[in-house]
Amino acid sequence: MSDSSAKIIPFEIEGEEASSAFPFDMAEAVRMAEAILFASAEPVSEKALAARLPEGVDVRAVVLEVQRQYERRGVNLVRVADAWAFRTAGDLAFLMSRDAVQQKKLSRAALEVLAIIAYHQPVTRAEIEEIRGVETSKGTLDTLMETGWIRMRGRRRTPGRPVTYGTTDAFLDHFGLEEIRDLPGIDELKGAGLLSPRMPANFSIPQPPADPDVLTDDEDPLDDLDLEDLGLLTPRAVDD
Amino acid sequence: MSDSSAKIIPFEIEGEEASSAFPFDMAEAVRMAEAILFASAEPVSEKALAARLPEGVDVRAVVLEVQRQYERRGVNLVRVADAWAFRTAGDLAFLMSRDAVQQKKLSRAALEVLAIIAYHQPVTRAEIEEIRGVETSKGTLDTLMETGWIRMRGRRRTPGRPVTYGTTDAFLDHFGLEEIRDLPGIDELKGAGLLSPRMPANFSIPQPPADPDVLTDDEDPLDDLDLEDLGLLTPRAVDD
Amino acid sequence: MATTPAKNAVPMERLWSENEESRGVSEPSLVVDVDGFEGPLDLLLALARTQKVDLSRISVLALVEQYIAFIEQARRMRLELAADYLVMAAWLAYLKSKLLIPKLPGDQGESGEEMAAVLQFRLKRLEAMRDAAARLVNRNRLGRDVFARGMPETVIVEKHNEYTATLYDLLTAYAAQRQRQAVSTVQIAKRGVWSLKQAREVLTRLVGDVQDWTALDHFLIRWMTTPEQRVTAIASSFAASLEMVREGLLEVRQDSAFAPIYMRGRQTETRRNREPADE
Numbered sequence: 001m002s003d004s005s006a007k008i009i010p011f012e013i014e015g016e017e018a019s020s021a022f023p024f025d026m027a028e029a030v031r032m033a034e035a036i037l038f039a040s041a042e043p044v045s046e047k048a049l050a051a052r053l054p055e056g057v058d059v060r061a062v063v064l065e066v067q068r069q070y071e072r073r074g075v076n077l078v079r080v081a082d083a084w085a086f087r088t089a090g091d092l093a094f095l096m097s098r099d100a101v102q103q104k105k106l107s108r109a110a111l112e113v114l115a116i117i118a119y120h121q122p123v124t125r126a127e128i129e130e131i132r133g134v135e136t137s138k139g140t141l142d143t144l145m146e147t148g149w150i151r152m153r154g155r156r157r158t159p160g161r162p163v164t165y166g167t168t169d170a171f172l173d174h175f176g177l178e179e180i181r182d183l184p185g186i187d188e189l190k191g192a193g194l195l196s197p198r199m200p201a202n203f204s205i206p207q208p209p210a211d212p213d214v215l216t217d218d219e220d221p222l223d224d225l226d227l228e229d230l231g232l233l234t235p236r237a238v239d240d
Numbered sequence: 241m242s243d244s245s246a247k248i249i250p251f252e253i254e255g256e257e258a259s260s261a262f263p264f265d266m267a268e269a270v271r272m273a274e275a276i277l278f279a280s281a282e283p284v285s286e287k288a289l290a291a292r293l294p295e296g297v298d299v300r301a302v303v304l305e306v307q308r309q310y311e312r313r314g315v316n317l318v319r320v321a322d323a324w325a326f327r328t329a330g331d332l333a334f335l336m337s338r339d340a341v342q343q344k345k346l347s348r349a350a351l352e353v354l355a356i357i358a359y360h361q362p363v364t365r366a367e368i369e370e371i372r373g374v375e376t377s378k379g380t381l382d383t384l385m386e387t388g389w390i391r392m393r394g395r396r397r398t399p400g401r402p403v404t405y406g407t408t409d410a411f412l413d414h415f416g417l418e419e420i421r422d423l424p425g426i427d428e429l430k431g432a433g434l435l436s437p438r439m440p441a442n443f444s445i446p447q448p449p450a451d452p453d454v455l456t457d458d459e460d461p462l463d464d465l466d467l468e469d470l471g472l473l474t475p476r477a478v479d480d
Numbered sequence: 481m482a483t484t485p486a487k488n489a490v491p492m493e494r495l496w497s498e499n500e501e502s503r504g505v506s507e508p509s510l511v512v513d514v515d516g517f518e519g520p521l522d523l524l525l526a527l528a529r530t531q532k533v534d535l536s537r538i539s540v541l542a543l544v545e546q547y548i549a550f551i552e553q554a555r556r557m558r559l560e561l562a563a564d565y566l567v568m569a570a571w572l573a574y575l576k577s578k579l580l581i582p583k584l585p586g587d588q589g590e591s592g593e594e595m596a597a598v599l600q601f602r603l604k605r606l607e608a609m610r611d612a613a614a615r616l617v618n619r620n621r622l623g624r625d626v627f628a629r630g631m632p633e634t635v636i637v638e639k640h641n642e643y644t645a646t647l648y649d650l651l652t653a654y655a656a657q658r659q660r661q662a663v664s665t666v667q668i669a670k671r672g673v674w675s676l677k678q679a680r681e682v683l684t685r686l687v688g689d690v691q692d693w694t695a696l697d698h699f700l701i702r703w704m705t706t707p708e709q710r711v712t713a714i715a716s717s718f719a720a721s722l723e724m725v726r727e728g729l730l731e732v733r734q735d736s737a738f739a740p741i742y743m744r745g746r747q748t749e750t751r752r753n754r755e756p757a758d759e
Binding site: 035038039040041042085086087088096103104105106108111112114115116118119131132133143146147174175176177184189192194195196199200203205 | 627628629630631633642643644645646647649650651652653654655656657658659661662
Binding site: 279352355 | 518519522564568601605606609611615617619620621623625626627629647648651
């Protein structure tokens, strides 16, 4: 680390005077080797390099030159068995490990539920199940809550007072929508080839509300008691 | 965020003494940026870079310095919208073609629609059809969306609120464009009025006159202002 | 076919030209093949190119005549033409009349020249988009001419959320699932006929429950939702029951012609000899 205060050695190829050290095609061969090594999905053997570089090039010399040029840069050329590959400089490895969170793809079921919540909001769990025709596992809703894209917005004024779900601003943000009404309608889904042009006449897609933050007439706001019930206020032992 | 970077970048403290003419962390920041950009196959946004480089570093300056150093090498640093990525140099395409994965070829119709979306965005499906003079088959937009090159951007604030289409950053990345304004010939097309949904008032294709060099009665000679308007004289900074 | 791709300035990617070749205008005989064209405007553009001049210098009148001749020949050959082509032909015939008859003073509406200019604008704009598409696909493209790092070393997380999905994923999932539901609902609503397979499934499920002789109708009443399905349900289950008798799963009995048909599950060995089933 103390040594790293030394300035980066500029690539030699840049300097006019430096390029005179090698014949032109050596410099060009270095460029080629660099590109091949960079793009390859696995370490490249000298034999494989030789097959792609112009004939008569001293492959070993080219590789060693690439290695020398990258010696003190942020990436180095390293030898892996009898092949060569670029790797992050050892002292910068901390840059790579930092919050290397694996991005997860949403499952098909989660996408379906998310889309139904987006289009049909405010919507209860039972309504989601009615639309999908299958039961929605608790895990799916939990996952969606975890994304921050959906929220509990209130309770329906019907027996059982089921919780209603809706989308959040983070949802709009992630999917690049200005407002929830920008979700394409039935004609656009047909036009884009996502929906069959021959849907039954009674098939419809709801138009999401202009302002999704406003509760509808048949919704009550969630109150503290509800939040407690839902385990949002006081952490309770939940078996899951 | 400020405290987390403090514990990860230990050498910032000693930076004060180490810096001479060139601040110590600038040279080191170049190495770090190089490592981060090299490690990723996808373009890395300046925001993401900023989160990983020592605090107070001028990210844009660092990136431009990396770009300069790689200008003539076998890999170059290219800009894609507000992100940066290393890519093999374009003039080495002949060398790299053997790595090419066979890509699904788009139909002529799909390519045409892609070009129309790219040059006319934001554009509605009806406008695409007006330009092509034919209905867009159901699968075409779907196929294009599957490539990840186009997206639904929003809705036109007109009756019926039709969905508008535009291109994505993946489109820019794939076709090696820094931004939409870099589309080949876009200034000329705009200047010639060919990117208008309707025929511009000043657009007229004269019937071939007897002597094409002689101005007709309803023509004035072009002056500098016109040429500028047509994008023929000086490219002006125009935000479209 | 003789369409020369007119845009020689731009090297064409293969797929582009191969489509071009299969399209059908040749001069002067005008061999008709509408299939190769993407609509009337595309056909007009191809015809315009046969004039071998810049689009701004074509004779619109000649183009109109070419198009109309093309359409008329197609009709003589009884080719099915999409309505679009005929609408365009009608519009062009109108344009032709406008061009030939000088505009009268006080005449409302667009002049022939204005209409011709609009047509030329549209052709030019379409051609411009074609050229643009060709230039686009022939750029250095990622994964074909230029390459990304082959061995990426890390995942750079740009956003804070762990989950990722695109709007396209979302819409695809939604449309597919709504469609699936809608279609299955429709099938149930519209089902007018019991298939043999369905009837057999019903019977197989019921056979276990039935120890005593029961009228066939009795089984079915429980399954029928509408009177319209009665006939088909009875026919299919009867056929299915005969099949099951042959396989030894079921016994059936009918006391006289048109009398109710009784059936029961195949009895165990001990009870079997008591009442042999009628054939």
